Amino acid sequence: MIGLKSIHRLTQTLFFGFIFATLLLTSTKTVTQTQSPGVILGPWRETAPFADGSHRSHPLPSFAVGSNFYVHTQTDSGNDRIVYFARQRMDGSLTPWAIALQDHGGGPHGYTAVATENTAYHFRNGHIGRYVIEQGTGLISGIRLLENPAIHKPFSGAKYMWDTAVYVPAATGHAYIYHLGGFDMTSYSYDLDDMHRTSAPIAQENAYFQKLEGIVTPTKNPNKAAFYKKPDSSGEGYIYMGDRLSSKIYRIHIKENMAQASESWLDSGDLPEGNGNHLGDMFVIRDSLFVIRGSKVFRAIINARNGSLSAWDDSPPDLPEAQIDINWHWANTEGASYGIIGDYVYVTGPQKVYFAKISEPIYQIFLTRIQ
Secondary structure, X not given: OOOHHHHHXXXXXXXXXHHHHHHHHOOOHHHHHHOOOOOEEOOOEEOOOOOOOOOEOOOOOEEEEOOEEEEEOEOOOOOOOOEEEEEEOOOOXXXXXXXXEOOOOOOOOOOEEEEOOOOEEEEEOOEEEEEEEOOOOOOEEEEEEEOEOOEOOOOOOOOEEEEEEEEEEOOOOOEEEEEEEEEEOOOOEOOOOOOEEEEOOOOHHHOOOEEOOXXXXXXXXXXEEEEEEOOOOOOOEEEEEEEOOOOEEEEEEEOHHHOOEOOXXXXXXXXXXXXXXXXXXEEEEOOEEEEEEOOEEEEEEEOOXXXXXXXXXXXXXXXXXXXXXXXXXXXXXXXXXXXXXXXXXXXXXXXXXXXXXXXXXXXHHHHHHHO
16 A cells, blocks of 8 residues: 555655656757757768779769769779769668769869759869769769850869869758869969859859959868858858868858858868878768868867857767878869768768768757757
């Protein structure tokens, strides 16, 4: 038999438990955001090799469109320029590699490719190319060069290689691609500090990049870059960009609806040293900025109010090997070689693709769902 005193204590416990649960349910979103510890990456898993010992991907780009991940390959001499692709399975793994395009047309030089909502573009030696991706099969039927007959110089006369570009989407349907510069084949040097932009999707009529007057990039040797979109905004956020000649990282404010960038880049501190070359990727997942330095993976939390970064931490698992095993002369960089499909991030290594599950701390998920 349960006594009256025990019943009274049980009633008190249930009452105060109800009060505590009610307080949690009425907690504000601001508390969750300011206390967010960032997203978590699970252990890295690997795919089957996409190429044999005589072929590789770097310094060419990789990207994800839909549920497919695409990898450019070639020999050291620039031959066998095949684009492979694989489709994501339910557990994040990829199907066996298949040929998406027999010849991507690129040489051994590095260039950049940017994936948008349902296609991808590359920018190479002054040209704009669109990957013609077949819906359903994922095959690439070709790369269509986009040129505006009225504007024969889509980058104000520059012909970029070893360059950096980033896709900036918005909730309103507007989107832009920002080009941050690189090696100019016209002058055969890193001599420009210009920033260009075009709207996306790119069609014949807008197949050029407009130079943003008055904005000077802080380095003529841009490294990897990534865009962070502020929560519940129409495209406001920050572009983060590394410097190939130093460990500096910079940010620039992209205003609402991306109508314009702020007047100047801001110093966001230094990137961590890592354990190898500094050619690895940079990417944003929700409120977290990740960088790969050698095989080390680091994370910083982004302050949504002003774009500043927390201290870097090395809690994310390391890659099994350095993401990139080459180091081009003249401090050249290469295009981004990663993709995010659902709850998984994929990065291209020397001959394999590595992927990790994206998750959040349990208590953060709980607080987010009860608000």
